[in-house]
Amino acid sequence: MSARFQELDWRATPMGELSLRRRYDPLFQKEVHEIKLDDDFLMSSLFTAAEIELARLALAELEGRGGLRVAVGGLGLGYTAQAVLENPDVGALVVVEALSEVIEWHRGGLLPVGAALVADPRCRLEHGDFFALVGAGSGTAPEVGAEPFDALIVDIDHSPSHLLHPAHAGLYTADGLRRLSEDLLVPGGVFALWSNDAPDEEFVRLLADVFAEARAEIVQFPNPLQGRDASNTVYVAVS
Numbered sequence: 001m002s003a004r005f006q007e008l009d010w011r012a013t014p015m016g017e018l019s020l021r022r023r024y025d026p027l028f029q030k031e032v033h034e035i036k037l038d039d040d041f042l043m044s045s046l047f048t049a050a051e052i053e054l055a056r057l058a059l060a061e062l063e064g065r066g067g068l069r070v071a072v073g074g075l076g077l078g079y080t081a082q083a084v085l086e087n088p089d090v091g092a093l094v095v096v097e098a099l100s101e102v103i104e105w106h107r108g109g110l111l112p113v114g115a116a117l118v119a120d121p122r123c124r125l126e127h128g129d130f131f132a133l134v135g136a137g138s139g140t141a142p143e144v145g146a147e148p149f150d151a152l153i154v155d156i157d158h159s160p161s162h163l164l165h166p167a168h169a170g171l172y173t174a175d176g177l178r179r180l181s182e183d184l185l186v187p188g189g190v191f192a193l194w195s196n197d198a199p200d201e202e203f204v205r206l207l208a209d210v211f212a213e214a215r216a217e218i219v220q221f222p223n224p225l226q227g228r229d230a231s232n233t234v235y236v237a238v239s
Contacts, residue, residue: 008110011101015165016040020105027224033077033111035102037164045112048079049221050194050232051155055083057217057234058151058192059090067091071144071184073130073154075102078113080155080194085120093123096130096142098156103127130156134179136170151190152180159197159233172203177210181239188239195233203235211237 005023012018016038025032028046035042043051055072062068068090072081075097084093095117097103103125106114117123128142157163160172170176180191191211199216207214214237223230 009101009105013037013099013101015099018099018101020110035076040164043076045077045079047221047223047230048077050219050234051076051079052083053217053219054155054192054194054234055080055087055153057236058153058190059084059087061190061236061238062089062150065089065150068150069147070094070151070153071096071149073152074156075106075125076155077111078106078117080153081117081123082113084153085117085123090122093120094142094144095123095125096128096133096144097125098127098129098139100127130154131168131171133184134171134176136167136176138165138167148184148186149189150186151192152184153192155194157195159195160193160200160203162197172206174206174210177207177237181210181237185239191235191237191239193235195235197233198231199233199235207235207237211239213238 008020008022010019019036021034023032033045066089069092070084070090072084072095075095081095084090105111107118109115126142129137129139131137132139132141157168163169204214204216217234217236218231219234220229220231
């Protein structure tokens with residue numbers, strides 16, 4: 001196999017064929033890690049600006065509170081979780097990941113930020129189906145404790161309408177969002193959601209029906225592969 005490309009791991013999972021790849025990108029002149037599910041790219045370390053901004057936008061709503069209890073739905077390459085832990089107001093972080101293989105990659109040192117996540121005493125990596133916490137999903141609910149969270153930060157599906165699994169749809173309904181707000185968040189807590197698509201005004205209105213405040217933020221970042229800026233959306237809602 002070429003030194004410019006390595007498949008670090010491959011697994012057959014209930015969701016599809018999962019693979020972790022590492023390659024050298026001559027355009028960016030750096031090593032790149034990528035996670036694929038079947039033919040779908042879940043994440044690339046080339047583009048992490050929006051995943052990092054997801055955490056920062058959520059926690060900015062809680063600035064100065066201290067001792068924050070935060071949950072991240074979706075571990076992936078770990079950049080959202082890393083950004084959460086960089087905030088000194090965070091006292092505890094639970095990262096929920098449906099694919100145990102991804103947690104193994106971090107614990108085994110196959111991913112660049114994994115060692116830091118595993119070593120941080122505030123951080124716990126929990127295997128389970130995040131969507132089961134709101135009565136959706138298709139897997140076992142993770143053990144996140146009975147205490148509600150100050151922030152719930154989710155980066156799993158491509159968007160509220162472009163899902164990795166049909167069972168996830170229950171989160172993106174009034175009932176699912178209301179369960180999340182009332183059962184999992186403290187009063188004044190924050191729900192933040194990453195999306196690969198442009199802002200969905202209908203979804204913003206749905207959030208506004210459930211939460212006290214709701215908005216969509218566009219996060220732009222350079223994409224040299226396309227010779228232009230790219231953008232993702234971060235939805236932020238405050239209970």
